[in-house]
Amino acid sequence: MNAVSRSGPSIRFRGRSFMAMTLVADVPLQQWLADFDIWLERSPGFFTGRTVVLDMVGTAASKAEVERWIGELATRGVRLIGLEGIRPSMVDASMPPLLRGGRDATLIIPDEPVAVPEAPRKSAEPAEPVNMVIEQRVRSGQSIVCLEGDVTIVGSVGAGAEIIAGGSIHVYGALAGRAIAGATFGAKARIFCTKMEAELIAVDGIYRTAEDIDASLRGRPVRVWTEDDALRLAAL
Structure with missing residues (x-):
């Protein structure tokens, strides 16, 4: 019998980078969850459709504790694509994978804990803002992130694009x-x-979607700020 050569679709692989939001866990768990619930009340749906990684450095000592963190976040609509900062033995195939190599990952934790002096936590707020200026259009699908300061866009921001700033956002x-x-x-x-x-616009976790923005402000110069735990908009 002659061998038959079959040609079919080849399997293709591509290397791509996707931006994920890292959620930093803290202890005690119940207090962190209480604070997180308050934040979610102010910004419901914020995590919908977002890729989220949970940074668990110093927060879990066992696999059971990791499972509890994952379960608590799942009940709040936060679906994780990965975990950081825990030992490999705490993760199994039913959990999000353990990730390493992100830009902010400077610590690799071995499977066996090693006693090291505890370093004091750095303040989350930088001493001096670092501002970013983008002198071109931000196109659909692009994300601009500057958590250290303001973002200024000299150009338009297309539908489907996203700007995240630690401080203010200016769009000319x-x-x-x-x-x-x-x-x-x-x-x-x-x-x-x-x-x-x-x-969507948001300041300090308080947001409005397009449906909630006054139609009279559409197409006009606008400023956005928070006051009395509410998001305010006004024409310039």
Whole structure:
């Protein structure tokens, strides 16, 4: 019998990078969850459709504790794509994978714990803001992130694009994507744009979607800020 050669579709692999939001766990668990629930009440749906990694450095001593963290977040609508900061023995095939190699990952934890002096935690707020200026259009699907300070866009922000700033966001053009300000500096942050067309705007975790933005502000220069735990918008 002659051998038959079959040609079919080849299996293709590509290396790609995807941006994920890292959620930093803290102890005690119940207090962290209580604070997280308050934040979610102010920003419901914020994690919908987002890729999230849980940083668990110093928060879990056993596999059971890791499972509890994953379960508590799952009940709150947070689906994890990966874990950081725990020993490999704490993870099994039913859990999100253990990730290493992210830009902020400077510690590799061995399977067996090693006694090391505990370093004091650094303040989450930088001493001096570091501002980012983008002198071009931000296109659909692009994400601009600067957690150390303000972001200024000299151009428009297309639908499907996302800007995340630790401080304020300034858009000298149409803002048609998502603008999330105050990720580090909180309520001190502001959003300014010369043409409001946003899909979502948020300051200090308080947000509005396009449906909740007053139609009279559409297409106009607008500033956004927080006051009395509410998001405020006004024409410029």
